Amino acid sequence: MKYRQLGKTGLQVSEIGFGGEWLERHDEEEAVELIRYAGTKGINIIDCWMPDPKSRDCIGKGIAGNRGRWFVQGHVGSTYQNGQYMRTRDMKHVVPAFEDILKRMDTDYMDLGMIHYVDSQEDWDVCMNTEFIQYVHKLHDEGTIRHIGLSTHNPKIALQAVETGFVEMLLFSINPAFDMRPATENLDDMFEGYDAAFSGIDPERARLYQQCEEKNIGMTVMKGYFGGRLFDEKTSPFGTAFTPVQCIHYALTRPGVSSILVGYDTKEQIDQAVAYETASDDEKDYASILASAPMHSYSGQCTYCGHCKPCPAEIDIAMVNKFYDLAVQQEKVPESVKAHYEALGITASSCIECRSCESRCPFGVEIAERMKKTAELFGK
Numbered sequence: 120m121k122y123r124q125l126g127k128t129g130l131q132v133s134e135i136g137f138g139g140e141w142l143e144r145h146d147e148e149e150a151v152e153l154i155r156y157a158g159t160k161g162i163n164i165i166d167c168w169m170p171d172p173k174s175r176d177c178i179g180k181g182i183a184g185n186r187g188r189w190f191v192q193g194h195v196g197s198t199y200q201n202g203q204y205m206r207t208r209d210m211k212h213v214v215p216a217f218e219d220i221l222k223r224m225d226t227d228y229m230d231l232g233m234i235h236y237v238d239s240q241e242d243w244d245v246c247m248n249t250e251f252i253q254y255v256h257k258l259h260d261e262g263t264i265r266h267i268g269l270s271t272h273n274p275k276i277a278l279q280a281v282e283t284g285f286v287e288m289l290l291f292s293i294n295p296a297f298d299m300r301p302a303t304e305n306l307d308d309m310f311e312g313y314d315a316a317f318s319g320i321d322p323e324r325a326r327l328y329q330q331c332e333e334k335n336i337g338m339t340v341m342k343g344y345f346g347g348r349l350f351d352e353k354t355s356p357f358g359t360a361f362t363p364v365q366c367i368h369y370a371l372t373r374p375g376v377s378s379i380l381v382g383y384d385t386k387e388q389i390d391q392a393v394a395y396e397t398a399s400d401d402e403k404d405y406a407s408i409l410a411s412a413p414m415h416s417y418s419g420q421c422t423y424c425g426h427c428k429p430c431p432a433e434i435d436i437a438m439v440n441k442f443y444d445l446a447v448q449q450e451k452v453p454e455s456v457k458a459h460y461e462a463l464g465i466t467a468s469s470c471i472e473c474r475s476c477e478s479r480c481p482f483g484v485e486i487a488e489r490m491k492k493t494a495e496l497f498g499k
């Protein structure tokens with residue numbers, strides 16, 4: 120298992136993580152066994168947005184004896200009322216629900232205290248201007264929450280969270296289909312009535328990734344498989360099927376992303392996700408699927424897939440393109456991006472314009488031209 124730093128939290132999290140949502144489908148013995156098995160595979164981050172007592176108990180038992188090696192995302196604002204999940208900002212429910220996570224997990228801290236599921240502007244305004252946010256800060260100040268995070272599906276809200284300066288990481292929904300769609304306050308509407316060809320990555324999402332990278336905000340990913348819809352050509356919005364490894368690779372190659380949290384029903388599914396760590400470049404390759412999909416248009420846009428390798432000048436074309444895209448969105452090239460670009464060693468100015476890479480790019484990127492522009496932009 121490889122580990123990545125989760126932005127400014129400094130935590131070293133496993134690339135493949137554990138989304139706890141499906142634990143409620145299992146009896147306690149099975150659920151605890153799944154968590155322990157994931158731990159043996161090197162997985163060390165788990166999300167618990169679920170407010171139901173059983174899921175929380177299972178996670179507590181699954182990590183018991185190993186609390187120090189697990190990073191837990193515990194959510195503030197996810198409550199259990201009348202036997203059902205209820206997102207709320209009402210403190211008379213928020214406080215006991217958060218205290219319940221700690222009690223059921225037999226711990227006195229959450230590594231990541233998540234402001235739970237803010238998708239609308241109205242809810243953001245409520246969260247940021249009421250006792251709710253004071254409570255989050257209080258938990259952080261007293262060390263009950265080690266780091267403050269926020270979960271959202273909406274890039275507009277995520278961008279505002281990045282701007283606060285106190286949100287250190289995000290739990291954000293990322294997959295190749297979502298990335299094409301503009302922000303919405305209701306996830307269920309995202310693909311409603313949509314039958315036109317996809318038209319490249321949504322600019323707001325691209326800006327979010329750039330901002331996360333620039334401000335060192337780590338991201339953990341939810342909905343990386345689009346609820347399994349991407350595995351079937353009939354339900355995939357692209358009209359073509361992806362494998363779990365391809366979905367994982369897509370998420371993990373977005374700027375700012377540290378870990379993808381996958382839901383598991385079986386040990387085989389854990390093995391399938393962890394297989395990413397030893398997968399070949401061909402197995403990870405989502406690019407050829409996207410490029411041949413009946414419904415898409417990534418034409419001319421670099422997806423950082425690395426399909427264009429090898430380069431006789433040994434340029435890491437995907438990384439150069441990534442830094443170019445990050446830099447070009449700003450009026451002035453950010454120092455952090457410049458430093459990362461220079462750390463590549465071999466930069467765009469080494470391009471000999473052989474164009475051998477261009478015939479291998481599934482998206483028709485004019486690579487030699489981009490190398491020229493990149494060298495001009497960064498001055499090397």
Ligand code: SF4
Nearest residue numbers: 430470471473474476
């Ligand atoms: S055109 Fe430039 S970037 Fe592409 S393979 Fe040739 S030297 Fe490498």
Ligand code: SF4
Nearest residue numbers: 421422424425427480
């Ligand atoms: S230039 Fe094309 S092949 Fe190379 S990383 Fe970008 S999209 Fe992939």
